[in-house]
Amino acid sequence: MSQVEWDSGEEIEEKPFNRAYLKRLFRYVLPYRKVLAFVIVIVLINMVLSLAEPLLVRYMIDDGIMKKDFMVINILGAAMLGSKAIGWLLGYLHTKMINFTGQRILYDLRQQLFNHLQTLSFRFFDGRPAGKIMSRITNDTNAIGELVNGGLITMVMEFTHLIGIVAILLWMDWKLALLSFITLPLLYLIVGLMQPKIEGSWSHSRKTMSAINGNLNETIQGIRVIQAFSRQRENDRRFEQLNLRNKNAFMRAITLESMVWPSVEMIGMIGTCIVLWFGAQAVMDGDLTLGFIMAFINYLWRFWGPLSALSKVYSQVLSAMASAERIFEILDTEPEVKDRADAKAMKPIQGEVVFDDVSFRYAADKPDVLRSVNLRIKPGQRVALVGPTGAGKSTIVNLLMRFYDATGGRILIDGQEVTSVTLESLRRQMGIVLQDSFIFSGTIEDNLRYGNEDASDEALRRAAESVRIDKFASQFADGFDTQVEERGSKLSVGQRQLLAFGRVLLSDPRILILDEATSSVDTETEQHIQAALQTVLEGRTAFIIAHRLSTIRDADVILVVRDGQIAEQGTHDELIQQGGLYKKLYMTQYEMQQSLALQTGA
Numbered sequence: 001m002s003q004v005e006w007d008s009g010e011e012i013e014e015k016p017f018n019r020a021y022l023k024r025l026f027r028y029v030l031p032y033r034k035v036l037a038f039v040i041v042i043v044l045i046n047m048v049l050s051l052a053e054p055l056l057v058r059y060m061i062d063d064g065i066m067k068k069d070f071m072v073i074n075i076l077g078a079a080m081l082g083s084k085a086i087g088w089l090l091g092y093l094h095t096k097m098i099n100f101t102g103q104r105i106l107y108d109l110r111q112q113l114f115n116h117l118q119t120l121s122f123r124f125f126d127g128r129p130a131g132k133i134m135s136r137i138t139n140d141t142n143a144i145g146e147l148v149n150g151g152l153i154t155m156v157m158e159f160t161h162l163i164g165i166v167a168i169l170l171w172m173d174w175k176l177a178l179l180s181f182i183t184l185p186l187l188y189l190i191v192g193l194m195q196p197k198i199e200g201s202w203s204h205s206r207k208t209m210s211a212i213n214g215n216l217n218e219t220i221q222g223i224r225v226i227q228a229f230s231r232q233r234e235n236d237r238r239f240e241q242l243n244l245r246n247k248n249a250f251m252r253a254i255t256l257e258s259m260v261w262p263s264v265e266m267i268g269m270i271g272t273c274i275v276l277w278f279g280a281q282a283v284m285d286g287d288l289t290l291g292f293i294m295a296f297i298n299y300l301w302r303f304w305g306p307l308s309a310l311s312k313v314y315s316q317v318l319s320a321m322a323s324a325e326r327i328f329e330i331l332d333t334e335p336e337v338k339d340r341a342d343a344k345a346m347k348p349i350q351g352e353v354v355f356d357d358v359s360f361r362y363a364a365d366k367p368d369v370l371r372s373v374n375l376r377i378k379p380g381q382r383v384a385l386v387g388p389t390g391a392g393k394s395t396i397v398n399l400l401m402r403f404y405d406a407t408g409g410r411i412l413i414d415g416q417e418v419t420s421v422t423l424e425s426l427r428r429q430m431g432i433v434l435q436d437s438f439i440f441s442g443t444i445e446d447n448l449r450y451g452n453e454d455a456s457d458e459a460l461r462r463a464a465e466s467v468r469i470d471k472f473a474s475q476f477a478d479g480f481d482t483q484v485e486e487r488g489s490k491l492s493v494g495q496r497q498l499l500a501f502g503r504v505l506l507s508d509p510r511i512l513i514l515d516e517a518t519s520s521v522d523t524e525t526e527q528h529i530q531a532a533l534q535t536v537l538e539g540r541t542a543f544i545i546a547h548r549l550s551t552i553r554d555a556d557v558i559l560v561v562r563d564g565q566i567a568e569q570g571t572h573d574e575l576i577q578q579g580g581l582y583k584k585l586y587m588t589q590y591e592m593q594q595s596l597a598l599q600t601g602a
């Protein structure tokens with residue numbers, strides 16, 4: 001399946017039974033077949049023990065109590081106690097073993113999903129909400145886990161239980177058994193009619209719950225904007241609607257459920273009364289014993305339990321089908337950008353970059369974003385990419401990093417085509433610093449070492465010093481061991497930028513890509529950043545996506561990108577002389593800065 005086909009629409013709660021999925025799910029169970037076979041044997045033994053109980057009661061009454069034989073009472077009493085004790089032990093074993101196995105299967109599945117997810121290309125993540133991807137890894141694997149934990153064993157256990165009960169009833173007295181089954185069509189009618197409605201309500205309740213979660217997630221993520229725009233009241237209203245829908249769906253499900261199972265019990269009672277009526281007659285006539293009737297009724301009561309359990313498992317299977325489909329969709333999505341079969345490790349590079357007639361579009365049905373781009377950059381050159389928004393600057397560097405593959409033409413680094421080398425060897429020699437540098441949870445040191453875990457302490461210290469991280473790290477009590485929290489929320493914008501420089505410096509790439517930060521920092525931090533930048537850029541081929549043209553005057557080459565093409569190319573002075581788009585952009589920014597300076601009196 002291609003990544004584009006991956007459906008990002010509404011999540012469906014249940015799917016029809018699908019043998020192919022079940023077979024595929026079974027592959028995850030296969031490694032644990034021995035332990036599962038053992039569990040099934042334990043469960044069956046337990047079931048036989050439990051089915052024997054009413055018969056023991058029968059003999060206790062008929063042969064013990066009625067005949068005043070204390071020996072029989074003692075033996076049967078001990079047998080009942082013994083069977084319960086064994087049942088307890090087997091129950092403990094089976095619950096533990098099945099849950100452990102379920103967790104192991106979940107672990108395997110989650111690990112496989114996570115590993116696969118990391119190999120997927122940017123296109124997969126483009127426009128696909130993170131929340132949905134996350135819910136596939138957590139909720140959907142859980143649904144599968146529940147099926148294994150509860151469903152699988154319940155199915156085996158309750159089905160054999162049901163067959164066992166029917167067989168015993170028929171064996172005890174087939175006429176009486178058939179008489180008691182008279183109420184079955186009524187039961188089928190009620191359960192058959194109501195169960196889909198109940199399930200529908202539960203499914204609606206789950207859907208509204210996931211909408212609540214989505215809303216909550218967005219609110220927490222966007223709390224700053226929410227408060228800044230004073231949107232609390234509107235948000236409250238939206239949340240209240242979702243909350244209300246969830247409450248109503250839950251209440252409807254409970255109302256229906258509380259109607260169905262008492263009705264089932266009522267029908268069960270009708271069956272029991274029929275048996276009692278005919279049975280009482282037979283006992284009085286001396287055809288049946290009291291113990292027999294007691295045991296028979298006990299079995300009848302046990303008949304309803306498996307029925308209700310099986311109907312619940314069925315809906316569990318259907319929801320696991322929907323989850324399986326979503327999980328397999330991810331697992332079947334091939335990474336678009338991957339190593340060719342004959343890919344070799346990229347040799348250590350100097351940093352020459354050639355774009356040979358490169359074109360690119362983000363999707364087959366979208367227009368070209370880059371058209372016939374030709375470039376030749378020498379090792380160590382400092383290249384600035386400028387141009388209007390949406391012109392294709394980021395796309396050029398995305399292709400260079402091979403986050404996407406060019407749809408036409410070739411990209412060569414030191415004469416090696418980027419598609420002919422392994423992704424890891426390519427990216428290890430390149431570094432990227434984005435506008436909003438992503439900082440991971442962990443310590444400042446962890447983040448510095450991100451691209452080079454084996455760096456010596458000395459190298460770490462030097463890198464930190466040269467971009468002045470040591471200055472701000474020393475402000476914290478724990479220094480380099482300070483936890484920066486998720487996304488570096490403990491750090492300022494400038495500090496995050498410096499940390500990103502330090503990280504890339506330590507990984508020592510030959511080619512560096514830098515998306516210049518647009519957010520403004522104070523003049524002193526700006527100076528620090530500019531000084532750090534000079535250190536980072538030294539001796540490397542650098543591509544800088546520049547937003548402030550004043551910062552790139554000393555670039556070796558300035559590429560002016562317009563409508564997916566290189567419209568102009570040269571040094572600052574050359575381009576100003578040409579009097580083209582660059583000069584226009586430069587003059588506009590210059591005038592804006594001047595008028596800003598006049599307004600602020602700076």
Ligand SMILES: Nc1ncnc2c1ncn2[C@@H]1O[C@H](COP(=O)(O)OP(=O)(O)OP(=O)(O)O)[C@@H](O)[C@H]1O
Nearest residue numbers: 126362363369387388389390391392393394395396
């Ligand atoms: N992931 C994507 N999927 C589809 N289209 C995209 C994607 N990323 C960018 N585009 C489109 O490609 C074109 C070029 O975008 P690109 O990000 O390269 O522009 P840019 O010059 O870097 O702009 P800016 O200066 O605003 O960052 C734009 O029209 C944009 O809408």
